[in-house]
Amino acid sequence: MVITALDVGGTSIKAAVLDGDLKTLATSREPTAKGADGHAVADQVARMVAELGHDPAAVGVVVPGIVDENAGIARFSANLDWRDVPLRALLAERLGIPVALGHDVRAGGLAEFRVGAGRGCTEAAFVAVGTGIAAALLVDGRLYSGGGLAGELGHVDVGNQLKCGCGAVGCMEMIASASAVARRYTELTGEPADGAESVVLAAQNGDERAKVVVDETVDGLARGLRILATLLAPEVVVLGGGLFTTGEYLLDAVRGQLRLTFQREPELRLAELGPDASRYGAGLLALDLLKP
C-alpha cells in the first residue's frame, strides 16, 4: 500500500509516492500553478498524482498560510493568493480517494514528532525558522491547530521596534527569521548577504559584523522560546527551517541565552528531516486516513 504526499509551496509543488514506512518510491516537482480559487492547484495536484502512478490509496497535501485541517479549508495564503479554498473537497472530487489537507509547518512538526528529532515526545514544539517563523505545537501527544491559527510564534512581541508586515511592532520574525538575518546584514554592511546561512557561518568564523547580526537573532530566538516555554512548557523544542541548517553553533548560542528562571527547560534539538519534513508530514496525514 502506498500514498502520495505533496508539499504545495508558493513557488513549487514537491510530490512523492511513499510506502507505509515513508520510503520514497518516486518524486516530482513543478512550479505552482496560480489561481485565487484553488482550482488550478487542485487540477495540478491531481495531474501530478496521476503522473507519479503507483496507484496510491490516499493523498496528503500540505499548504502554507492559515489552514483549518478539520474543515479541510485553506483559509488564507499570501503566497498562493487565496482565501477560503475548500481544497480537500476540490481534491477529493478529482482524485476519488481519501485526501488529507494539512498545514506545511504543522505537518513538518508531525513528521519530526513521529519519525524525526521529536520521536517519543508528548509535549513538544517544532519551530520552523525560514522566511517567517511558525511553530507546530504537540500538546498531550496531539498536534494542536487552534482552528488553523495557533502556533504563530513569529508574531509574538519580543521587544524590537520593527514594524512587521502583519501590522504589529516587535514581532519575533522581524529579528530572528532567516530573511531578517539577511536583511539586517545588508542594512549593517551595505553588502548583499548570500543567504542567512552564510551570515551565520561568517559569524561562526569570527566576522564581527556578522556576529552583531547573529547576536540580535539569537536574542530574538531566545526571547520567543522563553515565551513558548513559559506558556506551554514543552519538554523538547525541535528547531528547523533554513536558519537551522547551519547546525549546532546557532543552537548552542540560543541555549546560552535562554535564561529561564523556574520554567521547565526544554531540550533544544536540531530538526532531522530537513526541507522534506512537510512532505513526510503530508504522507503521515494520508497514512493516518487509512488506519482502521
Add this chain to the structure above:
Amino acid sequence: MVITALDVGGTSIKAAVLDGDLKTLATSREPTAKGADGHAVADQVARMVAELGHDPAAVGVVVPGIVDENAGIARFSANLDWRDVPLRALLAERLGIPVALGHDVRAGGLAEFRVGAGRGCTEAAFVAVGTGIAAALLVDGRLYSGGGLAGELGHVDVGNQLKCGCGAVGCMEMIASASAVARRYTELTGEPADGAESVVLAAQNGDERAKVVVDETVDGLARGLRILATLLAPEVVVLGGGLFTTGEYLLDAVRGQLRLTFQREPELRLAELGPDASRYGAGLLALDLLKP
C-alpha cells in the same frame, strides 16, 4: 452521591460538600496548617473531610504552586513552603476513598469551562489575575497541564523594566496583577491603596492618578493576552481573580488595547464563579473520578 472539595491556600483551607450538580450541602474554613512535608495539611484535610460528614464518595483537593496532577504530586509552593509532596498518596491513605489532586488555577479554569463563563468552549483560556497571574489552558476540549508547568502567563515578558521575584525582568504580573496595581498606586501617590479594586474604581470615577496606574495595567494585560492569542488562538478568554471583580470597565479597556492583526480575536468574558471557582473545580475533579 456527594463529594468533598477543598481549596488549600497559603492562608486558609476552604472545604465544601457538593452533590453531583455542584450544589453546596455544607462548608467549612480553617487557617492552613504549615509543614514542609505536607503531612500537617494532609492530616488537616482528612479531619475537615470527616468533620463535614455526608459520607463523600471521593475527595478533590486543589493547591497552589506547581502541581503535577498526573503524578499526584505538589511539586512546589512558596506559600505552603513545600517541595515534591506526594499529597494524593498522603490523602488517599488517610481517607480510604478516591482522591483527586489538582492545581488551584487549572481547577478554577476547569470549573469556568464546564459550568461557568467558558461553557461549551473547546479552545479557551482562564486567566486568574490576583496576587500573581496564571492561566488554565483548554486545548481541544482538554485542560493542558504541561507536567504542571504550563500556563505561567504571569511570567511572559511584556516589555516592562521591573525585576520579578522569579528572577526575570519584564514579567506580566509585575505590571498587571492585582498586587502590582496596589503597589504602583502607592509608588505614584505615596498613599496606601485600599486594594487593587479600589484603584480600578477610582480610575473609573475619573481619578487621574489611578488612571495612570490602570492604563499601565491594561497595557500589560493586553500585551500578555496578545501573546496568548498569537500562540494558542483561544476562542474565549475568561478573566477572573481579584482584579476582575471590578466588572466590565477593566475588561472593556483591555478589549480596546488588544490590537490583534491577523490572529483569532478571542472573546473576553468575565469569570462567573468568583473566588469559589477553584473549589468547584476540585469538586469536578472528584466527580470525574467516580465516572464509569
